[in-house]
Amino acid sequence: MTKSALVVKAYGRQFIVEIDGTNYQAVTKSKKTEYVVGDIVGIEEINSEQVQIVDVIKRDNLVYRTDNNRSKIIASNIDQMLIVIAVKPNCNLNFLNNCLIFAESAGITPIIIINKTDLTESADFTNKIINLYTASLGYEVISLSAYNGCDAILSKLANKNSLLIGQSGVGKSTIINQVIPDGRARTGEISKSENTGCHTTTNAELYHINNHSNIIDCPGLQEFGLYHLDVDRLIEYFPEIKDHLGECKFRNCRHLNEPGCIVKTLYENGQMDKVRFELLQSITNNLLTKGRF
Template sequence: MQKQNAPKSQLLSALVVASFGKRYDVELENGTQISCVTRGKKSDLACGDRVEIHMTSVNEGVVEDILPRSSLLYRSNEYRKKLLAANVTQIIIVIAAEPSFYEDLVNRCLIAAEAAGIRALILLNKSDLPETSAALKRLELYQSLGYPVQALSAKQDASQLRSWLQGQTSVLVGQSGMGKSTLVNALLPEAKSRTQEISAVLDSGKHTTTSARLYHLDSASSLIDSPGLQEFGLNHLTSDEMEHAFIEFRPYLGKCRFNNCRHHKEPDCAILNAVRDGKISQIRLESYQKLLSELA
């Protein structure tokens, strides 16, 4: 962010409630929403950011400063990073039995949450589908690690989610077609988020949310809906941060024969021994090794 051009006395506090590339909707303390841009070409704001703005007209302004964040959720590849949400306390990973959910994406979202210090909830939507029991079976691994799983059907009754949302600033993440916008509509009918039918031929959803948007559930609870994901790069993490984000690895870290052990084929590797003894899942080990190879 460039040095502010407006005197501090002229700045207003605001909350970023929607992001559209280089333009943002921000909410002033009186509840009024206006459109803002940032100074310069670089755009590094996320939905949920607290900012200070300078009004340039009745309905527009310029973001002059970003206030310190309590958390930042983002994804990255070797070329760029994509900010998803700031100052969130909870990530809700929305999946469904149909279209098929990518277990690799679930793992990546959990790793991103752990690395950012954000608690995670796995939400299995469309629980009325007959394939749900098989999906719940796949999720037993994550429940055994301590990650809560909530099953519901947003089209029938989303009220079970409200207790998880109370007092939290939550962000919905997941593949397209999992029903994130339907969840928002069920919780906040006035939001009128756009939904579309799933493409059965492609076994994937169509992108319906093209920008992140924050909704107030009550005075203490907010919900951010984010665009559907097909990938979740974690190139911003170091190898040490990566292994620590696998929570079942933590009791064994530092106990390998070699200090620089990467838990691949090294002798006397505490992680590999734990996998052999059934204390760590082979699925999670393979996920870790895949992510580590991407970093390399």
């Protein structure tokens, strides 16, 4: 008989799945099928420790990125994406913006977490981020120092499946250690590996905060490619343009350099941030040229 299980860890073609609170090693039936942390899957028992995944039972949404036409699946069944940024290591704003655009396209709530506010240089950075992303764009931004605790996000995590996403070294795993009950074990893991450099998460993993709240850690990303988006819908994913859809002079405007383009007008009037304006043009150009090689 097929039972259902939750995928809690993925490493290559190997998975750990959870059934009634117990973890099992899982292999897959077909080499072609890809599963991801957060999936509810159907399994068949092999023995008391091992099971075989046979299909996906529930995948209401899927977080994935696409770089140069290659898709990489990250996690599924996500209620909210917590995009973690920090003044150190250098914050790549295009990465943050791409995550926000993805979240908009997938209908997943994004929350920006600014970590490492204990660093003195963080104050200026935090103000700039809040000014643009909350005041102008309406995104929720929470600033904290994982070293001093993560109480600021606890209420946000309640009764949700949250995914932490961000560049390597921003402190995702440190945040996880603060919000899960058995986090101390993992802190030990971090301090041990600190002797050899830095701790880097290599596999996506789901942790239970309690019976109704889960949080997923994943390896740090360099890029969050958006090659899968529909170029005709791109501007819908920009809150600063959303209220002006249909205001361009030409119905088929690509918002690159056409006369009477509302996007250009918003930018020139200071209602659109330069980095986001240039990113929109660059994603548009990438989407228009993809598949032509």
